[in-house]
Amino acid sequence: MTYYTQYRHLALEGAKPAPTAQQIAAIEALLEAPLPPAFLAFLQVANGAWFDYTTDVPDGNGGVEKMGFNTFFSADEGDFCDETLVGEIRAAREHAGMPVKILPFARDGGNSMLYLDLTDEGGGRVLAYVQELPDWTGKRAHGLMELAPSFDAWLDSLYIDRDSVLDELEHCVSEPSHLDAMAEWLDIGMPAWRRDAGISALFALKQVELCASEQD
Structure with missing residues (x-):
């Protein structure tokens, strides 16, 4: 029995069917930017998927915090904060003042998020917004930070801990x-x-x- 769909070194589960051309067009129209080929290729097999991999996030002290941004948003029609690409774009603009050409695409189990920065300055880099934790949990770097120069580079960096x-x-x-x-x-x-x-x-x-x- 096969439990996963494989994409490169990643095992994916729970993915929806590949997005339609109309869904892609709706995302790009709202985003005001074309989706990069690497992102589109991944979306074909990972639309709304879950995958159990670790991302190293700078901890602000020269080390890293191991985090899992394991819920990949889907191309479905959506509204605010519903783990769809269009819904999360709207939510990010409404609640976080995100500019156009910034695409939320995955989250951890809380409110930390990943973004694709398609602005001219960003050039397709992957950003993380890391939620601040209460003092009793220990200090962590929080806020917006760069994780990888491209979506492909971010995929390559994922690993099983x-x-x-x-x-x-x-x-x-x-x-x-x-x-x-x-x-x-x-x-x-x-x-x-x-x-x-x-x-x-x-x-x-x-x-x-x-x-x-x-x-x-």
Whole structure:
């Protein structure tokens, strides 16, 4: 069984059908700019998709914060703040004063967002708006910052975080189908995972545990 649609090194799930020419035209008309070829190519297979990958965001102290902007907006008709490209454009202009040629295209589990900057100055770079956290959670860089010079470069930078894999194997996998899906996800996004002693040992242990629980 196949659980994912593959695009380069990314495993996608839950995508809608490819957008129509009319939907693309509506997005570009509202955006007041053509969508870059790399973005259009990804949108064909990732329209409204979810993908579990890590983005390194500068933390303001010379390091990075690992974040997941895993919800990719769809080309559907939409209104404000509804995870459609046109709806999020309208919301960004209404609530954040975003200018034309700025495209919100993905968000994390909260209010942090990714934008494609298609202004003459931006040249297609990917920006992140990172929401400020309460003081008790620890300091983080927040506000608007550049992540990559292009959409293609941002896609290339996405990766599966090893610590997240170990944590999910230990605490979240409870069904054989979930383990099968994880193997496919890793085969796509981390092809050398079977040579990682820590991951492969925990994966094998989880296989034994699930097999034993099925026989009880």
